[in-house]
Amino acid sequence: MEPEYRNRKPKEVRRLIREGVIQSPTTGMCGGYAQGNLVILPEEMAWDFLLFCQRNQKACPLLEVSDAGSRSFSLTAEESDIPRDIPRYRVYEYGECTGEYTDVSDLFEDYQRTRGKLVSFLIGCSFSFETALLEAGIPVRQIEERVNVPMFHTNIPCTPAGVFSGNLVVSMRPIPHHQVSSAVAITASMPKVHGGPVHIGYPEVLGIKDINKPDFGDPVTIHDGEVPVFWPCGVTPQAVVMNSRPPFVITHAPGHMFITDLKNAELKD
Amino acid sequence: MEPEYRNRKPKEVRRLIREGVIQSPTTGMCGGYAQGNLVILPEEMAWDFLLFCQRNQKACPLLEVSDAGSRSFSLTAEESDIPRDIPRYRVYEYGECTGEYTDVSDLFEDYQRTRGKLVSFLIGCSFSFETALLEAGIPVRQIEERVNVPMFHTNIPCTPAGVFSGNLVVSMRPIPHHQVSSAVAITASMPKVHGGPVHIGYPEVLGIKDINKPDFGDPVTIHDGEVPVFWPCGVTPQAVVMNSRPPFVITHAPGHMFITDLKNAELKD
Numbered sequence: 001m002e003p004e005y006r007n008r009k010p011k012e013v014r015r016l017i018r019e020g021v022i023q024s025p026t027t028g029m030c031g032g033y034a035q036g037n038l039v040i041l042p043e044e045m046a047w048d049f050l051l052f053c054q055r056n057q058k059a060c061p062l063l064e065v066s067d068a069g070s071r072s073f074s075l076t077a078e079e080s081d082i083p084r085d086i087p088r089y090r091v092y093e094y095g096e097c098t099g100e101y102t103d104v105s106d107l108f109e110d111y112q113r114t115r116g117k118l119v120s121f122l123i124g125c126s127f128s129f130e131t132a133l134l135e136a137g138i139p140v141r142q143i144e145e146r147v148n149v150p151m152f153h154t155n156i157p158c159t160p161a162g163v164f165s166g167n168l169v170v171s172m173r174p175i176p177h178h179q180v181s182s183a184v185a186i187t188a189s190m191p192k193v194h195g196g197p198v199h200i201g202y203p204e205v206l207g208i209k210d211i212n213k214p215d216f217g218d219p220v221t222i223h224d225g226e227v228p229v230f231w232p233c234g235v236t237p238q239a240v241v242m243n244s245r246p247p248f249v250i251t252h253a254p255g256h257m258f259i260t261d262l263k264n265a266e267l268k269d
Numbered sequence: 270m271e272p273e274y275r276n277r278k279p280k281e282v283r284r285l286i287r288e289g290v291i292q293s294p295t296t297g298m299c300g301g302y303a304q305g306n307l308v309i310l311p312e313e314m315a316w317d318f319l320l321f322c323q324r325n326q327k328a329c330p331l332l333e334v335s336d337a338g339s340r341s342f343s344l345t346a347e348e349s350d351i352p353r354d355i356p357r358y359r360v361y362e363y364g365e366c367t368g369e370y371t372d373v374s375d376l377f378e379d380y381q382r383t384r385g386k387l388v389s390f391l392i393g394c395s396f397s398f399e400t401a402l403l404e405a406g407i408p409v410r411q412i413e414e415r416v417n418v419p420m421f422h423t424n425i426p427c428t429p430a431g432v433f434s435g436n437l438v439v440s441m442r443p444i445p446h447h448q449v450s451s452a453v454a455i456t457a458s459m460p461k462v463h464g465g466p467v468h469i470g471y472p473e474v475l476g477i478k479d480i481n482k483p484d485f486g487d488p489v490t491i492h493d494g495e496v497p498v499f500w501p502c503g504v505t506p507q508a509v510v511m512n513s514r515p516p517f518v519i520t521h522a523p524g525h526m527f528i529t530d531l532k533n534a535e536l537k538d
Contacts, residue, residue, distance in 0.1 A: 047316050054319065054334055055344065065323055067431070075324065075428060159344060162336070191460065 005029040010259045011078055014085040023087050023102060025255035027127065034193065034264050035257035036063050036076075036122040037234040038086060039241060040108070040250035043068045046119035048162025052240065053121070055159040059168055059236035061124040061192045063260060069117040071108065076260040082120050083108040088253035095245035104250055111248060118250075124193035125234050125257055126171060128264040132186050138179045141220040148254070149173070150214035151233050155207030156198070158240065166240040169216070170198060170206065171233040174226040183229060192267040199230040206230060274298040279528045280347055283354040292356050292371060294524035296396065303462065303533050304526035305332050305345075305391040306503040307355060308510060309377070309519035312337045315388035317431025321509065322390065324428040328437055328505035330393035330461045332529060338386040340377065345529040351389050352377040357522035364514035373519055380517060387519075393462035394503050394526055395440060397533040401455050407448045410489040417523070418442070419483035420502050424476030425467070427509065435509040438485070439467060439475065440502040443495040452498060461536040468499040475499060 005013050005022065010030045016022045026035055041049055046068065053060035064076045073080050083089075083104040091099050091107060101107070112118060126149070130140045142149045149171045156168040175183045180200060188196030203211045211228055212219045216235055222228060238251055252258060274282050274291065279299045285291045295304055310318055315337065322329035333345045342349050352358075352373040360368050360376060370376070380387060395418070399409045411418045418440045425437040444452045449469060457465030472480045480497055481488045485504055491497060507520055521527060 047319070050316070050319050050323065051334055051336075054323075054331055062323055065320055067320075 006031045010261050013259055014077065014080060017087050018081060018084045020102065026087065026257045026259055027255060030259050032131070032263055032265070034063065034128045034260050034262040034267060035125050036260060037125050037238070038082070038250070038252040038258050039121045039123065039237060040082070040118050041121070041241070041246060042115070042248055043117040043119055045163065045244075045246055048164050049121065049241070051161035052158070052164040053123070053237065055161055056236070057191070058195050058198070059158060059232040059234070061194060063122045063124050063192060063262065065122070066120040068119050069112060070120070073120065073122055073258070073260070076122065076262050077258070078261055082258070083250075086252050086256055086258050088256040090251050090253050092242065092246075092249045092251070094247060095242050100253055107250070115248070122258055122260070123234050123237055124267070126194055126231060127257070128193040128267055129187045129190050131264055132190065133183060136182055136186055138175060138183050138186075141174050142218065145220055147220065148217035150219055151216035151235055152203075152206065152208045152230075153215045158236065163244045164240050166236070166243045168198065169233045169236040169239055170230040171217075172211070172214070172228050172230050174220065174222040175229045176226050180227055180229060187231065190264075190267050193264075194232045194234070197229045197231050201227050201229075203228060203230075275300045279530050282528055283346065283349060286356050287350060287353045289371065295356065295526045295528055296524060299528050301400070301532055301534070303332065303397045303529050303531040303536060304394050305529055306394050306506070307351070307519070307521040307527050308390045308392065308506060309351070309387050310390070310510070310515060311384070311517055312386040312388055314432065314513075314515055317433050318390065318510070320430035321427070321433040322392070322506065324430055325505070326460070327464050327467070328427060328501040328503070330463060332391045332393050332461060332531065334391070335389040337388050338381060339389070342389065342391055342527070342529070345391065345531050346527070347530055351527070352519075355521050355525055355527050357525040359520050359522050361511065361515075361518040361520070363516060364511050369522055376519070384517070391527055391529070392503050392506055393536070395463055395500060396526065397462040397536055398456045398459050400533055401459065402452060405451055405455055407444060407452050407455070410443050411487065414489055416489065417486035419488055420485035420504055421472075421475070421477045421499075422484045427505065432513045433509050435505070435512045437467065438502045438505040438508055439499040440486075441480070441483070441497050441499050443489065443491040444498045445495050449496055449498060456500065459533075459536050462533075463501045463503070466498045466500050470496050470498075472497060472499075
């Protein structure tokens with residue numbers, strides 16, 4: 001069965017999300033268009049976070065950064081409304097999740113009226129390169145097995161910036177030996193959605209103790225003749241933000257991404 | 270004759286610059302290593318400028334951004350001292366050049382003591398891709414003719430950010446017809462030093478009236494069978510900064526760049 005909303009335009013799907021018609025994860029929606037991770041932070045922390053993203057571009061490839069106080073990603077998503085265009089948000093205060101919401105307009109506006117401006121960061125997501133892998137006939141195991149991609153903490157420190165620091169989080173996909181080189185070439189050509197792998201083959205080098213026990217997401221089958229390949233993961237910036245226990249943060253809920261008007265193919269340039 | 274300091278290491282050349290032994294333009298020094306454009310701004314303008322660079326990555330590819338108040342590019346240049354490691358600086362106040370200096374330590378420290386913190390931006394430079402073009406047997410005319418690359422204002426607006434706005438400035442290199450495709454492929458593979466051309470062949474499309482009268486730099490010969498090819502130019506961020514007439518800015522003087530420890534070949538990743 002063709003996934004729902006696969007052939008709809010992003011602007012239309014964002015409207016359906018805003019109207020509450022779509023409340024599900026966005027995986028597979030708007031085929032060919034890039035989806036992104038969302039982090040909304042108080043303006044006082046925005047400089048440090050933008051600097052952190054600049055210094056850790058593979059983990060935090062920025063698709064767009066809003067003007068302070070703006071509700072729109074006007075460069076990548078026409079007529080977008082950030083606090084309403086994602087099906088499910090999470091709000092964190094001092095590092096604790098204080099709720100999940102399908103619309104954060106009121107929270108967003110209340111914060112700006114009483115506490116200060118917010119800045120929204122849109123960070124590239126591996127959905128884009130997974131499409132490219134599938135098109136090249138390279139299997140993406142967690143899609144086959146209908147689970148979340150396995151993700152692991154590593155021993156690789158990110159370059160710190162201001163209040164933000166922490167280690168790289170990676171996602172793992174098992175790739176057949178003869179397709180590893182293609183998988184590297186394809187993903188390395190898409191630097192705005194994490195780029196090439198950080199490591200191929202030896203989980204222990206990254207400090208990963210058990211490949212079947214991911215820190216986030218689900219375990220997946222590694223068949224004979226397959227190699228575990230590790231990519232920088234968009235969970236890194238979220239983990240780093242939480243480390244610093246900021247007074248107020250809004251993010252997307254896992255799997256519920258912001259759908260942009262950017263074609264995946266545009267991310268090569 | 271082999272150019273002077275071509276085979277020296279960046280750290281050694283930065284030391285010689287700091288000691289006043291080298292006072293000349295850095296063209297050709299430390300072969301294989303990336304050189305960068307410098308912009309030092311007051312902290313109050315740094316957010317807008319970092320956002321401008323994020324939104325205009327082809328014109329403003331960041332190699333490193335310092336912590337506010339820091340004198341060092343610690344990630345790309347070991348033991349560097351930004352106010353002394355460039356042979357010649359320019360200082361601008363409210364958009365007017367108020368002086369050229371071989372050492373701006375005192376100005377830098379005076380500013381920080383009395384007016385506030387400074388932030389230093391290191392922006393990729395086309396010297397890196399010119400080496401790659403030459404290695405592929407593609408001529409670089411302004412090097413052959415020992416002049417500055419011709420640069421032009423265009424009608425292409427940059428995406429504004431806060432106080433910063435302005436049009437793209439491009440550099441032009443005439444490329445033989447049969448090598449244009451190679452020149453595009455080589456430069457497109459190096460996004461941190463401007464990436465591929467913005468335009469090939471028709472200066473009038475960019476609003477350029479006379480290809481022999483550049484707005485900056487010098488005219489170069491276009492031979493029969495050659496096409497003018499236009500790349501985003503690192504003069505763009507400087508022009509945009511000057512447009513906003515900031516109270517205090519330090520930049521490198523033309524041709525006198527900051528030499529990093531980064532290999533040009535590393536800029537592909």
